[in-house]
Amino acid sequence: MENEFKTGFVTIIARPNVGKSTLLNNLVGQKVAITTNTAQTTRKKIKGIVTTNTSQIIFIDTPGIHKPLNKLGEFLSSQTASAIKDTDLILFLTDVSSPCMAGDKWIYENYLKDTKKPVLLVFNKIDTVKKPDIIEENVYSYKQMFSNNIQTVRISAKTGKNINQLLEHIEKFLPAGEKLYPDDEITDQNMRMIASEVIREKIILNTRDEVPHSVAVMIDSYKSDENIDRISATIYVSTESQKGIVIGSKGSLLKKIGMEARLELEKIAETKIFLELFVKVQKNWQKDLKAMKRLGLEEIE
Numbered sequence: 001m002e003n004e005f006k007t008g009f010v011t012i013i014a015r016p017n018v019g020k021s022t023l024l025n026n027l028v029g030q031k032v033a034i035t036t037n038t039a040q041t042t043r044k045k046i047k048g049i050v051t052t053n054t055s056q057i058i059f060i061d062t063p064g065i066h067k068p069l070n071k072l073g074e075f076l077s078s079q080t081a082s083a084i085k086d087t088d089l090i091l092f093l094t095d096v097s098s099p100c101m102a103g104d105k106w107i108y109e110n111y112l113k114d115t116k117k118p119v120l121l122v123f124n125k126i127d128t129v130k131k132p133d134i135i136e137e138n139v140y141s142y143k144q145m146f147s148n149n150i151q152t153v154r155i156s157a158k159t160g161k162n163i164n165q166l167l168e169h170i171e172k173f174l175p176a177g178e179k180l181y182p183d184d185e186i187t188d189q190n191m192r193m194i195a196s197e198v199i200r201e202k203i204i205l206n207t208r209d210e211v212p213h214s215v216a217v218m219i220d221s222y223k224s225d226e227n228i229d230r231i232s233a234t235i236y237v238s239t240e241s242q243k244g245i246v247i248g249s250k251g252s253l254l255k256k257i258g259m260e261a262r263l264e265l266e267k268i269a270e271t272k273i274f275l276e277l278f279v280k281v282q283k284n285w286q287k288d289l290k291a292m293k294r295l296g297l298e299e300i301e
Protein backbone atom coordinates (compact mmCIF):
# COMPACT_ATOMS: atom_id res chain seq x y z
CA MET A 1 0.00 0.00 0.00
CA GLU A 2 1.22 3.44 -0.82
CA ASN A 3 1.98 5.82 2.04
CA GLU A 4 -0.24 8.83 2.41
CA PHE A 5 1.03 12.31 1.57
CA LYS A 6 2.03 14.20 4.72
CA THR A 7 1.65 17.92 5.39
CA GLY A 8 2.58 19.80 8.53
CA PHE A 9 4.24 22.64 10.39
CA VAL A 10 7.64 22.35 12.06
CA THR A 11 8.88 25.14 14.33
CA ILE A 12 12.65 25.45 14.74
CA ILE A 13 13.66 26.80 18.15
CA ALA A 14 17.10 27.28 19.70
CA ARG A 15 19.42 29.56 21.56
CA PRO A 16 20.71 32.45 19.42
CA ASN A 17 23.41 31.61 16.87
CA VAL A 18 22.90 27.83 16.78
CA GLY A 19 22.06 27.83 13.06
CA LYS A 20 18.25 27.93 12.73
CA SER A 21 18.24 30.28 9.77
CA THR A 22 21.14 28.47 8.10
CA LEU A 23 19.12 25.28 8.40
CA LEU A 24 16.01 26.93 6.95
CA ASN A 25 17.98 28.17 3.93
CA ASN A 26 19.55 24.77 3.38
CA LEU A 27 16.18 23.03 3.59
CA VAL A 28 14.54 25.25 0.97
CA GLY A 29 17.69 25.46 -1.16
CA GLN A 30 17.76 29.25 -1.30
CA LYS A 31 18.47 32.17 0.98
CA VAL A 32 15.18 33.20 2.57
CA ALA A 33 16.51 34.07 6.04
CA ILE A 34 19.60 36.12 6.86
CA THR A 35 22.40 34.50 8.86
CA THR A 36 25.33 36.04 10.71
CA ASN A 37 27.68 35.15 13.49
CA THR A 38 25.97 37.71 15.77
CA ALA A 39 23.37 36.44 18.25
CA GLN A 40 19.76 37.53 17.65
CA THR A 41 20.01 38.04 13.94
CA THR A 42 16.48 36.78 13.26
CA ARG A 43 13.70 39.04 14.56
CA LYS A 44 10.53 37.76 12.95
CA LYS A 45 9.14 34.34 12.17
CA ILE A 46 10.01 33.24 8.65
CA LYS A 47 8.42 30.36 6.77
CA GLY A 48 10.39 28.00 4.56
CA ILE A 49 8.38 25.47 2.57
CA VAL A 50 9.83 22.13 1.44
CA THR A 51 7.78 20.06 -0.98
CA THR A 52 8.89 16.53 -1.91
CA ASN A 53 7.13 13.54 -3.51
CA THR A 54 6.00 12.38 -0.11
CA SER A 55 5.37 15.51 1.92
CA GLN A 56 5.04 19.26 2.23
CA ILE A 57 6.74 20.60 5.33
CA ILE A 58 6.32 24.20 6.41
CA PHE A 59 9.29 25.15 8.58
CA ILE A 60 9.15 28.20 10.82
CA ASP A 61 12.40 29.89 11.73
CA THR A 62 12.18 31.86 14.98
CA PRO A 63 14.36 34.42 16.81
CA GLY A 64 16.95 32.84 19.11
CA ILE A 65 15.48 32.40 22.56
CA HIS A 66 16.83 33.98 25.70
CA LYS A 67 15.45 35.84 28.66
CA PRO A 68 13.86 39.06 27.35
CA LEU A 69 15.69 42.21 28.50
CA ASN A 70 13.65 44.92 26.79
CA LYS A 71 10.57 45.41 24.60
CA LEU A 72 12.43 44.06 21.60
CA GLY A 73 13.35 40.96 23.63
CA GLU A 74 9.71 40.50 24.62
CA PHE A 75 8.70 40.77 20.99
CA LEU A 76 11.26 38.12 20.00
CA SER A 77 9.93 35.71 22.65
CA SER A 78 6.36 36.33 21.53
CA GLN A 79 7.38 35.27 18.01
CA THR A 80 8.56 31.92 19.32
CA ALA A 81 5.56 31.34 21.56
CA SER A 82 3.10 32.01 18.74
CA ALA A 83 5.06 29.83 16.31
CA ILE A 84 4.87 26.88 18.69
CA LYS A 85 1.15 27.21 19.28
CA ASP A 86 -0.03 25.73 15.98
CA THR A 87 2.92 23.54 15.12
CA ASP A 88 2.89 19.77 14.52
CA LEU A 89 6.47 19.30 15.67
CA ILE A 90 9.02 21.33 17.61
CA LEU A 91 12.52 20.98 16.21
CA PHE A 92 14.85 21.85 19.08
CA LEU A 93 18.16 22.74 17.46
CA THR A 94 21.37 22.57 19.49
CA ASP A 95 25.06 23.11 18.87
CA VAL A 96 26.87 19.79 19.25
CA SER A 97 30.21 21.51 19.81
CA SER A 98 29.26 22.36 23.39
CA PRO A 99 27.42 20.55 26.18
CA CYS A 100 23.89 21.49 27.22
CA MET A 101 24.07 25.06 28.57
CA ALA A 102 22.03 27.31 30.86
CA GLY A 103 20.35 28.81 27.78
CA ASP A 104 19.22 25.36 26.60
CA LYS A 105 17.85 24.56 30.04
CA TRP A 106 15.95 27.83 29.98
CA ILE A 107 14.33 26.81 26.69
CA TYR A 108 13.53 23.39 28.08
CA GLU A 109 11.90 24.85 31.20
CA ASN A 110 9.94 27.54 29.37
CA TYR A 111 8.96 25.92 26.09
CA LEU A 112 9.50 22.17 26.12
CA LYS A 113 8.93 20.65 29.53
CA ASP A 114 5.15 21.02 29.56
CA THR A 115 4.39 21.06 25.85
CA LYS A 116 2.02 18.51 24.36
CA LYS A 117 3.74 18.81 20.97
CA PRO A 118 6.27 16.21 19.90
CA VAL A 119 9.89 17.39 20.11
CA LEU A 120 12.76 16.29 17.90
CA LEU A 121 16.24 17.05 19.24
CA VAL A 122 18.58 18.00 16.41
CA PHE A 123 22.33 18.40 16.88
CA ASN A 124 23.79 20.95 14.48
CA LYS A 125 27.36 21.85 13.49
CA ILE A 126 28.66 18.26 13.49
CA ASP A 127 31.20 19.47 10.91
CA THR A 128 32.92 21.51 13.65
CA VAL A 129 33.77 18.65 16.02
CA LYS A 130 36.40 16.17 14.95
CA LYS A 131 36.57 14.07 18.13
CA PRO A 132 33.77 11.46 18.36
CA ASP A 133 34.13 11.32 22.16
CA ILE A 134 33.29 15.00 22.50
CA ILE A 135 30.21 14.59 20.30
CA GLU A 136 28.98 11.66 22.39
CA GLU A 137 29.53 13.55 25.64
CA ASN A 138 27.67 16.60 24.43
CA VAL A 139 24.83 14.55 22.95
CA TYR A 140 24.52 12.74 26.26
CA SER A 141 24.25 15.99 28.24
CA TYR A 142 21.27 17.07 26.12
CA LYS A 143 19.55 13.69 26.16
CA GLN A 144 19.79 13.63 29.94
CA MET A 145 17.73 16.81 30.10
CA PHE A 146 14.95 14.83 28.41
CA SER A 147 15.59 11.78 30.66
CA ASN A 148 16.82 10.04 27.50
CA ASN A 149 13.26 9.98 26.22
CA ILE A 150 13.80 11.86 22.97
CA GLN A 151 14.52 11.15 19.30
CA THR A 152 17.65 12.75 17.86
CA VAL A 153 19.29 13.56 14.52
CA ARG A 154 22.79 14.91 13.87
CA ILE A 155 23.28 17.36 11.04
CA SER A 156 25.34 20.15 9.58
CA ALA A 157 23.10 22.97 8.38
CA LYS A 158 26.13 24.51 6.71
CA THR A 159 27.37 21.53 4.67
CA GLY A 160 23.96 19.88 4.29
CA LYS A 161 25.07 16.64 5.95
CA ASN A 162 22.13 14.40 6.96
CA ILE A 163 19.54 16.93 5.83
CA ASN A 164 17.67 14.28 3.85
CA GLN A 165 17.70 11.98 6.84
CA LEU A 166 16.29 14.83 8.90
CA LEU A 167 13.43 15.30 6.42
CA GLU A 168 12.59 11.58 6.49
CA HIS A 169 12.60 11.65 10.26
CA ILE A 170 10.34 14.70 10.43
CA GLU A 171 7.78 13.15 8.05
CA LYS A 172 7.07 10.45 10.63
CA PHE A 173 5.71 13.10 13.00
CA LEU A 174 3.41 14.79 10.50
CA PRO A 175 -0.28 14.16 9.83
CA ALA A 176 -1.57 13.00 6.45
CA GLY A 177 -2.88 15.93 4.46
CA GLU A 178 -3.11 17.82 1.20
CA LYS A 179 -0.57 20.41 0.12
CA LEU A 180 -1.19 23.92 1.42
CA TYR A 181 1.18 25.69 -0.99
CA PRO A 182 2.08 25.30 -4.69
CA ASP A 183 5.21 23.17 -5.32
CA ASP A 184 7.40 26.13 -6.27
CA GLU A 185 6.52 28.34 -3.30
CA ILE A 186 9.40 28.29 -0.83
CA THR A 187 8.70 31.15 1.58
CA ASP A 188 6.24 33.71 2.89
CA GLN A 189 8.82 36.46 2.40
CA ASN A 190 8.38 38.84 -0.54
CA MET A 191 11.24 40.75 -2.18
CA ARG A 192 10.48 43.82 -0.11
CA MET A 193 10.96 41.89 3.14
CA ILE A 194 14.02 40.08 1.82
CA ALA A 195 15.57 43.38 0.73
CA SER A 196 15.15 44.88 4.18
CA GLU A 197 16.62 41.79 5.84
CA VAL A 198 19.59 41.55 3.47
CA ILE A 199 20.43 45.21 4.14
CA ARG A 200 20.22 44.49 7.88
CA GLU A 201 22.48 41.46 7.45
CA LYS A 202 25.17 43.54 5.73
CA ILE A 203 24.99 46.12 8.55
CA ILE A 204 25.35 43.38 11.19
CA LEU A 205 28.30 41.89 9.33
CA ASN A 206 30.04 45.27 9.12
CA THR A 207 29.48 46.53 12.68
CA ARG A 208 29.88 45.27 16.23
CA ASP A 209 29.01 45.75 19.92
CA GLU A 210 25.61 47.42 20.29
CA VAL A 211 25.17 48.46 16.68
CA PRO A 212 23.85 45.16 15.19
CA HIS A 213 21.12 45.07 17.85
CA SER A 214 20.21 48.72 17.38
CA VAL A 215 19.45 48.64 13.69
CA ALA A 216 16.12 48.36 11.92
CA VAL A 217 15.59 48.73 8.19
CA MET A 218 12.49 50.05 6.47
CA ILE A 219 11.91 49.86 2.73
CA ASP A 220 10.46 53.24 1.72
CA SER A 221 9.81 52.20 -1.86
CA TYR A 222 10.36 49.17 -4.07
CA LYS A 223 9.62 49.62 -7.76
CA SER A 224 10.13 46.88 -10.33
CA ASP A 225 10.79 48.14 -13.84
CA GLU A 226 11.44 45.93 -16.83
CA ASN A 227 15.21 45.62 -16.37
CA ILE A 228 15.80 46.95 -12.90
CA ASP A 229 14.34 47.00 -9.38
CA ARG A 230 14.66 50.40 -7.66
CA ILE A 231 14.81 50.22 -3.88
CA SER A 232 14.90 53.09 -1.43
CA ALA A 233 15.45 52.17 2.23
CA THR A 234 16.04 53.89 5.57
CA ILE A 235 18.29 52.42 8.23
CA TYR A 236 17.14 53.35 11.75
CA VAL A 237 19.62 53.37 14.63
CA SER A 238 19.01 54.29 18.25
CA THR A 239 21.72 56.94 18.86
CA GLU A 240 23.56 59.71 16.96
CA SER A 241 26.90 57.99 17.44
CA GLN A 242 25.54 54.81 15.85
CA LYS A 243 24.47 56.91 12.89
CA GLY A 244 28.04 58.08 12.51
CA ILE A 245 29.33 54.52 12.72
CA VAL A 246 26.95 53.17 10.09
CA ILE A 247 27.72 56.03 7.68
CA GLY A 248 31.47 55.79 8.27
CA SER A 249 34.19 58.22 7.30
CA LYS A 250 32.98 60.19 4.25
CA GLY A 251 30.15 57.70 3.84
CA SER A 252 32.53 54.81 3.23
CA LEU A 253 30.79 52.19 5.37
CA LEU A 254 27.32 53.01 4.13
CA LYS A 255 28.63 52.70 0.60
CA LYS A 256 30.14 49.27 1.37
CA ILE A 257 26.92 48.07 3.04
CA GLY A 258 24.91 49.28 0.05
CA MET A 259 27.17 47.56 -2.45
CA GLU A 260 27.17 44.24 -0.59
CA ALA A 261 23.39 44.30 -0.21
CA ARG A 262 22.88 45.23 -3.85
CA LEU A 263 25.09 42.40 -5.15
CA GLU A 264 23.29 39.84 -3.01
CA LEU A 265 19.83 41.15 -3.89
CA GLU A 266 20.65 41.06 -7.59
CA LYS A 267 21.33 37.33 -7.24
CA ILE A 268 18.11 36.70 -5.33
CA ALA A 269 15.86 38.88 -7.51
CA GLU A 270 17.68 37.85 -10.71
CA THR A 271 17.60 41.40 -11.98
CA LYS A 272 19.66 44.58 -11.75
CA ILE A 273 19.07 46.57 -8.57
CA PHE A 274 19.37 50.26 -7.84
CA LEU A 275 19.65 50.69 -4.08
CA GLU A 276 19.47 53.99 -2.22
CA LEU A 277 20.11 54.06 1.56
CA PHE A 278 19.40 56.70 4.21
CA VAL A 279 20.27 56.64 7.93
CA LYS A 280 18.04 58.12 10.65
CA VAL A 281 18.03 58.12 14.44
CA GLN A 282 14.97 56.81 16.27
CA LYS A 283 16.01 57.23 19.90
CA ASN A 284 16.01 54.00 21.94
CA TRP A 285 13.44 52.36 19.67
CA GLN A 286 14.06 48.92 21.24
CA LYS A 287 12.40 50.15 24.45
CA ASP A 288 9.49 51.86 22.75
CA LEU A 289 6.54 49.77 21.57
CA LYS A 290 5.15 52.49 19.32
CA ALA A 291 8.48 53.01 17.62
CA MET A 292 8.83 49.25 17.16
CA LYS A 293 5.42 49.13 15.52
CA ARG A 294 6.45 51.84 13.11
CA LEU A 295 9.53 49.77 12.29
CA GLY A 296 7.40 46.75 11.43
CA LEU A 297 8.12 44.84 14.65
CA GLU A 298 4.63 43.97 15.75
CA GLU A 299 2.64 40.80 15.95
CA ILE A 300 0.14 40.61 13.10
CA GLU A 301 -2.01 37.48 13.38
Ligand SMILES: Nc1nc2c(ncn2[C@@H]2O[C@H](COP(=O)(O)OP(=O)(O)OP(=O)(O)O)[C@@H](O)[C@H]2O)c(=O)[nH]1
Pocket residue numbers: 014015016017018019020021022023034035036037038039040041042043062063064065124125126127128155156157158159
Ligand atom coordinates in the same frame (compact mmCIF):
# COMPACT_ATOMS: atom_id res chain seq x y z
N1 LIG B 1 30.39 25.23 10.92
C1 LIG B 1 29.07 25.40 10.95
N2 LIG B 1 28.58 26.64 11.12
C2 LIG B 1 27.24 26.79 11.13
C3 LIG B 1 26.35 25.69 10.95
N3 LIG B 1 25.08 26.16 11.02
C4 LIG B 1 25.18 27.50 11.21
N4 LIG B 1 26.48 27.88 11.27
C5 LIG B 1 27.00 29.24 11.50
O1 LIG B 1 26.52 29.71 12.75
C6 LIG B 1 26.27 31.12 12.72
C7 LIG B 1 24.84 31.40 13.14
O2 LIG B 1 23.95 30.91 12.15
P1 LIG B 1 22.45 31.44 12.03
O3 LIG B 1 21.77 30.54 11.05
O4 LIG B 1 22.42 32.91 11.78
O5 LIG B 1 21.93 31.14 13.52
P2 LIG B 1 20.50 31.40 14.15
O6 LIG B 1 20.23 30.28 15.09
O7 LIG B 1 19.49 31.64 13.09
O8 LIG B 1 20.78 32.73 14.97
P3 LIG B 1 19.73 33.84 15.53
O9 LIG B 1 18.82 34.23 14.40
O10 LIG B 1 20.63 34.96 15.94
O11 LIG B 1 19.03 33.21 16.68
C8 LIG B 1 26.55 31.55 11.28
O12 LIG B 1 27.86 32.08 11.27
C9 LIG B 1 26.47 30.25 10.49
O13 LIG B 1 27.27 30.25 9.33
C10 LIG B 1 26.93 24.38 10.78
O14 LIG B 1 26.25 23.36 10.62
N5 LIG B 1 28.29 24.31 10.79
Ligand SMILES: [Mg+2]
Pocket residue numbers: 020021022033034035041042061062063064
Ligand atom coordinates in the same frame (compact mmCIF):
# COMPACT_ATOMS: atom_id res chain seq x y z
MG1 LIG C 1 18.32 33.26 12.71
